[in-house]
Amino acid sequence: MIATLIRLTGDWDLAEESAQEALARALERWPRDGIPQRPGAWLTTTARNHALTRLKRSATEAAKLRDVATLASHDEPDADPSGVQDDRLRLMFTCCHPALPLEGRVALTLRTLGGLSTAEIARAFLVTESTMAQRLVRTKRKIREAGIPYRVPPAHLLPERTTAVLGVVYLLFNEGYGPARPDLCAEAIRLARILAELMPAEPEIEGLLALMLLQSSRRKARLDDEGELVTLEDQDRSRWDAGAIEEGLALVEKALTETARRRASAGPYQLQAAIAACHASAPTAGATDWPQIAALYGELLKRLPSPVVELNRAVAVAMADGPEAGLALVTAMREDPRLAHYHLLPATRGDLLRRLGRRPEAIEAYQQALELATDEADRRFLARRISNLLD
Incomplete structure (x- = not known):
């Protein structure tokens, strides 16, 4: 409509x-x-x-x-010429017009179809709410002033919009990964399944589906019985969804095999799925292949230069080579303005300082993270960390 x-x-x-x-x-x-x-x-x-x-x-x-x-x-x-039968997915392809900047079309589609607030979209893009509001206004203005036609594209034009649509689906999933919106996770996985059927020759779509299945397999273990956040290393792996893991691992292998057959480079979603597969394949936290994960993050950083990817790589390096090595990377990122309001940067720094026994500095970093965090489960977790260090 x-x-x-x-x-x-x-x-x-x-x-x-x-x-x-x-x-x-x-x-x-x-x-x-x-x-x-x-x-x-x-x-x-x-x-x-x-x-x-x-x-x-x-x-x-x-x-x-x-x-x-x-x-x-x-x-x-x-009449719809696209061949896409799902209403929401069809509209996503309609909204993700290639004449618009990639971030603009993804943000506008999330706002219109995902039901995400401007503040939620801003967090996903690591910008302030006012910046995102202005970006949405500019995107709408360009649609109006440039007379960009908004209609469902025919089937042969779907590939040029696929990257943006995948971005929308994954950001929907991420927003639903918290305890408040599990419906968004399920909807994102459903849409990815339809995309995989629609475009069976696209390894990146299979990579995205695998990534979301592997991440969602840990959902029940992310919170304890009291609703408190449980870190990955402390999760009860018997609560992970074995069926989702099995399907996800098979999809990762299939996608990477097809990419290798084409002598192409694995895309960002395939690399992230491979990282998730490393976690899913480890029977215990101590058996996790952190050197391999750090190497995969290094490859991902080449294809997806992002401060969040850089921070995740620093965590992997810390687990592989020790907290001192990770802390050096995290400390260098403190000047990045894109992470000024990202609570996981000081939270990660606090965790590495805690592991090194530098308690006063760790407390200060955790307090900075607490001031920036908006999710209540995150805030309670950080408050517990501070309390434990003060005891």
Whole structure:
């Protein structure tokens, strides 16, 4: 519905407003009058009529009048040429237009389809909420001013939008990895399965699906019975989902084998899946192949230069070569402005200082992390760390 309205009006804000108005009217009328025989068509028609009314009120220019004529002549949305049957996935491909900057299209799609708040998206991109709000406004403005057509792309154009769609799916998963939104994890995995069926020759899609399965396999072990956070090294591995691990490991092997057959380099999702596979394959925390994980993070950093990847590599180096080696890398990252509000940077530094027996410095670092953390489970974990060091 939103994709149709954007295509017809060229105005993202008006499309969202009209869709919301249609949903509000449905909530008011359907309990009283019954659900229509074709609910989707009812919503689309109601939303289009609302947009038509709004445009008529402001139709002071010829362009606006042409918009009104266009809207009035469309009784039904055009047939879908993409071959994508899932509504949400089809709209993701619609929103991820290649004429928009990659981060802009991913952020806007998360906002419109994922139901994520501006603050949640900002955290995912390591920027402030105000910065992300401005980025969303600029993206919408470019859509409007450049007249970017918003329609479902035909099947042969899907690959040029796949990278952005994968980014949306994985960020949805990450937002749902906490205890509050498990529905987002399940939805992201569902969408990745559909993508894998739609594009069976894409190893990166299989890599993403494998990564999410392997990470989600640890969900039940991430919190104890009291709802407190449990670190990876302290998790009860018998609570890991063996079925998800088995499927994930098979997908990793399949994706990397296909990539090697093509004599290509493994993509970011395949490398992250390989890292997750190292954890999943270790029967105990002490058996984890940390040198291999550190090497994989080094390769990932070449393909995905990111401060978060760099921080994760520092943790792997600390586990492989000792906390002093990891601390040197983490300390060098303290000047990176992109991590200024990222609580895991001081939390990681605090953990390495604790392992080195430097308690006053560790307490200070944990307190910095506590001030930045927003998730309550994270905050309680950090508070416990501080309390234990003060005892």
